[in-house]
Amino acid sequence: MENKVVTRFAPSPTGFMHVGNLRTALYAYLWAKKNNGIFILRIEDTDKEREVQGSISHILKVLEWVGINWDEGPNVGGPHAPYLQSERLDLYKKYAQILIDKGLAYPDPYTEEEVGIFRDTAELAKKPFLYREHRPEVFEKWDGTKPLRFKTPLIKSYKWNDLVYGELSGGPEALDDFILIKSDGYPTYNFAHIIDDIEMGITHVMRGQEFISSVPKFLSLYDALGISYPLFATLPPIMGEGGNKKLGKRDGAKDVLEYKNEGYLPFAMVNFLALLGWNPGDEREIFSMDELIKIFDISRIGHSGAQWNDDKLDWINKEHIKILALKNPEELKNNIFAYLPDELKIEKLIPVITERISKWSDVKVMLEKGELDFFYKMPKYSKEKLIYKNIKLEKISKNISQAVSELEKINEKDFILENIKKVLMQVANTLESRGELLHPVRYALSGLDKSPDPFVIAEILGKNETLLRLQKAI
RNA sequence: GGCCCUAUCGUCUAACGGUUAGGACAUCGCCUUUUCAAGGCGGUAAUCAGAGUUCGAUUCUCUGUAGGGUCACCA
Numbered sequence: 001m002e003n004k005v006v007t008r009f010a011p012s013p014t015g016f017m018h019v020g021n022l023r024t025a026l027y028a029y030l031w032a033k034k035n036n037g038i039f040i041l042r043i044e045d046t047d048k049e050r051e052v053q054g055s056i057s058h059i060l061k062v063l064e065w066v067g068i069n070w071d072e073g074p075n076v077g078g079p080h081a082p083y084l085q086s087e088r089l090d091l092y093k094k095y096a097q098i099l100i101d102k103g104l105a106y107p108d109p110y111t112e113e114e115v116g117i118f119r120d121t122a123e124l125a126k127k128p129f130l131y132r133e134h135r136p137e138v139f140e141k142w143d144g145t146k147p148l149r150f151k152t153p154l155i156k157s158y159k160w161n162d163l164v165y166g167e168l169s170g171g172p173e174a175l176d177d178f179i180l181i182k183s184d185g186y187p188t189y190n191f192a193h194i195i196d197d198i199e200m201g202i203t204h205v206m207r208g209q210e211f212i213s214s215v216p217k218f219l220s221l222y223d224a225l226g227i228s229y230p231l232f233a234t235l236p237p238i239m240g241e242g243g244n245k246k247l248g249k250r251d252g253a254k255d256v257l258e259y260k261n262e263g264y265l266p267f268a269m270v271n272f273l274a275l276l277g278w279n280p281g282d283e284r285e286i287f288s289m290d291e292l293i294k295i296f297d298i299s300r301i302g303h304s305g306a307q308w309n310d311d312k313l314d315w316i317n318k319e320h321i322k323i324l325a326l327k328n329p330e331e332l333k334n335n336i337f338a339y340l341p342d343e344l345k346i347e348k349l350i351p352v353i354t355e356r357i358s359k360w361s362d363v364k365v366m367l368e369k370g371e372l373d374f375f376y377k378m379p380k381y382s383k384e385k386l387i388y389k390n391i392k393l394e395k396i397s398k399n400i401s402q403a404v405s406e407l408e409k410i411n412e413k414d415f416i417l418e419n420i421k422k423v424l425m426q427v428a429n430t431l432e433s434r435g436e437l438l439h440p441v442r443y444a445l446s447g448l449d450k451s452p453d454p455f456v457i458a459e460i461l462g463k464n465e466t467l468l469r470l471q472k473a474i
Numbered sequence: 475g476g477c478c479c480u481a482u483c484g485u486c487u488a489a490c491g492g493u494u495a496g497g498a499c500a501u502c503g504c505c506u507u508u509u510c511a512a513g514g515c516g517g518u519a520a521u522c523a524g525a526g527u528u529c530g531a532u533u534c535u536c537u538g539u540a541g542g543g544u545c546a547c548c549a
Contacts, residue, residue, distance in 0.1 A: 012549050047548055112547070119546085126475030128545045147547050171477050173545075182547040189549045213478055213544040236480080237542070246542065275498095279487060283497050302487080304480050305542060312486065312499045355512045371510095388508070428508090439508040450510035 005037030006203045009063075009070075010193060012044040013055030017062045018253035019308070020208070020238045020246075023273040027235060028206045029068045030274070030296040040200055041073030043084045044193065046186040062256045066266040067289055072200075080200045085192050092187040095195050095225070096148055096180055104153060104224050105180055106139035107146040132177040148181040150191075153224055158216040163204070163233040164301045170216035178217055190214065194221055197230060204298075206233045210246070233298050236277045237305040247308055263335070263360025265324065268317035275316075276306045286319045314358040325354055339363040343376040348460045352452045371448065375460060378469065379447025386473060388439040397474050399437045400444070403427045404470050407463070415463040421455040444473035 009025035011017065032039035041063070045051055060074065072078025082088060099105035108115070115131065122129040132152055142148055152175045159169045180191040187195070197205060212234060222229050238247040247253045259269055267288060274292050275285065278301045287295075324332045329350075336353055337345050339360065349372075357363055366372055373379070386396055406423045424441065428434035442454040445466065451457065458466045 010549090014549075044549065050548065108547085115547085122545085123475090128476050130545085165479075169478075173477055176545085179547055184547075186547090188547070193549085208543095209479065210543055211549095215478095234479090239542080241485090275486070277486090281488075283488080285486095285498060306487090307485060309485055309499070315499055352511095356510085433508085435508040437508085442508060448509090452511080453507075453509085 004203075005032055005035035006040065006201050007032040007037065007206060008040040008042050008197070008200065008202050009068075010042040010044050010196075011059050012047065012050075012189075013052060013059065014047065014050045015052045015055060015249065016255035016257070017059050018247070018249060019256060019259075019269075019273060020248065020253060022062060022066065022256050022269075023238065023276060024206060024208060024235060025063060025068055026066070026270060026273055027233075027278070027296075027301070028204070029070075030292055031204060031206065031233075031298060032071075033293045034296050037203075038071045039068075040078070040080070040202070041070035041083065042196060042200070043074060044189060045084055045086045046182075046189065046192055048086075048184065048186065058257070065257070065260055066270050085196065086186070088192075088196070089185065089187070091199065092181065092192055092195055096187075096191075099150065099180070099224060100142060100148075102224065103139070104151045105142075105148050106136070106151060107142040108149050108179070109136050109140065109146070110134070128173045130173065130176050132175075135177055144185060145183060147179045147183050149177045150180050150221060150224070152177055152220055154220070158219050160215065160219060160229070160232065163231055163298045164236075165212075165234050165303060168212060168215070168234075170213060174213055174216040175220055176217065190217060191221070194218055198225075198227055202230050204231045204233055206235060208235050209237050233301070236302050238276055239305045239307045241308045241310060246305070261361075263362070264313070264317050265320045268313065268320040271320065272313045272316045276308070277302050286316065286323075318358040321354060321357070321359075325351075335360050336363055339367065340372075341367075344372055346375065346460060348456075349375060352456055352460075371451075374446045374448065374451070374457070378472075379445075381443060381447040383473075385449075386440040386443055388436045389433075391436045396436065396440050399427070399431060400440055400470055400474050403437060403441060404467060404474070407458075407467060407470075410463065412463050415459065415466075417455050417459045420458045424455065440473065441470065445469050 007028040009028050011021055011025075029039045031037075041060075043056055043059070045056075056074065063070065070076065072080060073083045077083075096105060110118075115134075118131070118134055119129045131149070132155075135151070155172045155175060157169060157171050158174070159167060162168050178190050179188050181187050196202075215232065219229065239245060240247045240253070256269070260266070270289055270292070271285075271287050274287065274296070278296070280287075280295050281300055321332070332354065333347070333350055336350055340349075340363065344367075353363060353366065353372075356366065383393070387393060388396065403424055406427055407420070410419055410423065424438065425434070428437040431437055438454060442451060442457070443449075445454055445457045445461065446452075461469070
């Protein structure tokens with residue numbers, strides 16, 4: 001197994017995971033699985049200031065929810081353990097020492113304030129800030145109390161190949177003496193992720209487009225260590241809905257688990273995210289995770305930013321609900337029942353509800369709007385509304401009476417949709433317009449202007465209740 | 475401001491020099507339906523602009539414009 005594909009998802013535990021993070025994880029996972037490779041989860045917890053308690057378990061929960069299983073990482077372990085960067089500090093020190101020995105790393109002699117002044121001056125002059133312009137002539141010995149900086153070995157431009165974007169480049173201003181190890185002893189992202197990617201044998205590095213401008217720094221570090229580059233696959237940004245800003249926490253990107261709570265199916269989320277920046281090249285749009293693994297291909301990842309779109313997510317979710325109704329009706333039932341009070345946990349209500357929702361929480365909305373009350377409560381309504389167009393009330397009453405006497409002939413156990421429909425349609429067809437019977441019947445049974453059709457309602461209510469409500473209307 | 479990336483219907487996108495520029499979401503209309511939803515059928519709607527290369531540019535090149543990213547002891 002020489003050329004086994006190894007990818008990783010390496011989030012930092014600084015808060016909740018949003019959909020942008022999840023898509024990066026998904027693409028890395030799909031690519032690994034498509035190639036029978038390994039998908040590693042690594043936690044980049046090197047910023048102790050910004051770390052948020054509970055983030056790690058949150059990340060694991062999100063990945064578990066959508067069905068992204070890591071082959072190596074927290075909980076499952078693996079040959080490169082530990083998978084938390086904060087537990088790998090000795091490793092970074094080892095590599096740092098190699099650079100120091102080569103004369104390619106040195107302690108920063110300035111205070112943070114002094115560096116701040118350098119930066120402000122550069123900004124004021126509308127020039128990019130470059131620390132290396134202030135690099136000390138003589139390097140002191142590093143005692144661990146000062147930040148350790150990388151000495152950019154050669155000021156040059158870099159050109160490299162990206163699996164998604166093709167040839168990319170960065171000018172010399174993208175190279176600088178960045179910090180390898182902070183004064184608190186933790187490595188920076190720039191340093192740690194490279195060491196870990198090397199140590200863990202990562203073959204394909206997938207990450208967002210915001211890292212393009214840092215790649216020259218990474219390349220210069222690989223060069224300094226004399227190590228060949230992994231393959232890079234850069235992902236286009238996800239933009240906020242309606243806006244043109246990259247979707248980020250600051251711009252209201254939602255916690256992935258909020259989608260779970262709102263009642264989206266994990267497959268729908270995966271499906272939608274897969275399509276945001278990638279397409280299979282044909283006209284299919286609905287996929288399971290297994291199908292995605294089969295057809296996913298880095299070469300079909302797009303280059304331009306894609307806007308988040310709730311409408312499309314809702315549609316995809318609805319499609320997945322339909323699939324669920326066929327494949328796993330029990331799960332469909334459980335999800336819908338979870339929102340219903342006991343008196344509404346009626347099996348026959350499920351198809352009626354299913355066709356009206358695009359996510360589970362819509363059931364709650366239906367409930368709140370009172371759209372389901374009539375299934376267990378005698379509806380309240382005004383008799384004027386029984387009138388269909390300009391038909392007189394007496395005529396309506398007569399029509400209903402006629403329907404009632406016909407419905408009475410049906411046996412209690414034969415009181416099912418198709419029989420009810422047959423009988424009511426028979427009566428309705430004798431009238432000038434069918435609406436003069438069907439409208440009042442529907443209204444008498446539901447008390448609503450908009451409701452499922454009267455036959456369905458009648459079946460669910462049963463013979464007694466149906467006739468009772470119709471009598472009342474008469 | 476420097477550097478980098480991007481640019482097809484409102485949105486997600488297909489078309490890797492030759493298509494009546496295709497599909498999906500949304501929208502609109504019709505059919506079905508008492509109504510709503512669902513479903514079926516159909517419509518409106520796009521190559522950012524200007525030069526070049528070419529017999530021929532959505533596609534290749536350049537310039538402009540617009541949008542995005544980045545320039546931390548954050549990742």
